[in-house]
Amino acid sequence: MPPTVRRIPRPTAQRLSLYLREIQPLIAQGQPTISSRELGEKLGVSSAQVRKDLAWVVQSRQTGESGRSGVGYNCFKMNDSIRHVIGANRRWPTVLVGVGNIGRALLAYGGFAQDGFSIAAIFDANPRMEGKRVGGLAIQPTSALRKVIRTNRISIGILAVPRSAAQVVATQLCDAGIRGILNFAPMRIAVTEGVSVTNVDVSVALEQLSMDISIRDQLRLSAEGAA
Amino acid sequence: MPPTVRRIPRPTAQRLSLYLREIQPLIAQGQPTISSRELGEKLGVSSAQVRKDLAWVVQSRQTGESGRSGVGYNCFKMNDSIRHVIGANRRWPTVLVGVGNIGRALLAYGGFAQDGFSIAAIFDANPRMEGKRVGGLAIQPTSALRKVIRTNRISIGILAVPRSAAQVVATQLCDAGIRGILNFAPMRIAVTEGVSVTNVDVSVALEQLSMDISIRDQLRLSAEGAA
DNA sequence: GAATGTGAAAATATTCACAGCG
């Protein structure tokens, strides 16, 4: 029996993305190393946490090297290792469905190209959009989804359509054999077993924020009451 | 010494937003109640989890009523209670800074109005945008931020500017006395002590998704290997 | 019977704290 493959803890996975982002400027400006304390302070995370997370990365790669005592972590190596674990050193061609404001914002941004993500084809359900070129790509009808996804072995679909169309398109994506969906529609979508979904939801984010603010208010009040 | 105010567990806070979203259609179509099991299944959460979360809501409101044994939870009451805890029954006027694609998408969406969030004023650093009307609001220069935020007692700022402008605007918002920032710029922003930040980051979301897919792949492979 | 509400148990995640390296 092989040693059970330890799955990456959810919170660690999330933080790895943040570490990655944080060291990009350091690499750009040639800073050779960073300590767990420094990196942690930037992100409001304990140094022990950072070390545990990075230790996990090393273990999962089964290479025995990582940070150096008394010095810190090599930014370049860290970058490499994290990308390896995250899968950001693979190519991840995606399809974008829905060329409205959000879709255009994504096409215009392109900042995730360095993580291997690219938009390979764009689609819109509105027939009047068909053929129009946006960001160098011609808009295709959703009927072409299946073929494009199959022939290009695309594993990620970006769903940027209005709520009303979201489930229909999600089902089309699943049927076409997509592996994961990044969902911008403000609703839960049902997907085929085995398809991953990540939601980007502004309402949820706003609610999270307002909760934080409310909690701060309460703490402030009770602190004043105690003083 | 008063009973220590128990803070809401982070994961619970996140799920409450999801419950809220999930019961909106039920309320709209007049379904009177829902069981913890049903609600949990919709979201991939255990029924015990749902009950614990909702029990927390009740406790924090200090009203003794919630679900009914053998029946389930009253959708209408649940809606009310969760909104109360989240703060979604307050008014949350916001300012939007940055009227690019993301800003326009937010202005066009407006689906968070029912949670009390509204965009009260819009700003852009580009002077050529000044005065242009989008979504019924005239674009103001960022120099007006301070005054608008103060006079309208606005607590949330939505930061939808390019990365290069993000820190400058974030600082302006903080100086103007903002309480929380919803940050769409793909970077960590530094803020004044006491200001909450929630990030909406597409790269992080994509990386999360690709990790999920990779993990699924590994599991599949090892399962096939074992079979 | 069908469901809630909740202590107690289990699983996860974080922090502590320190041996050991460079």
Next chain:
DNA sequence: CGCTGTGAATATTTTCACATTC
């Protein structure tokens, strides 16, 4: 020294399981 790597201790979160209510 300063800093990593990591077991052990803590804290948090989830699940179990069951008495209780409708």
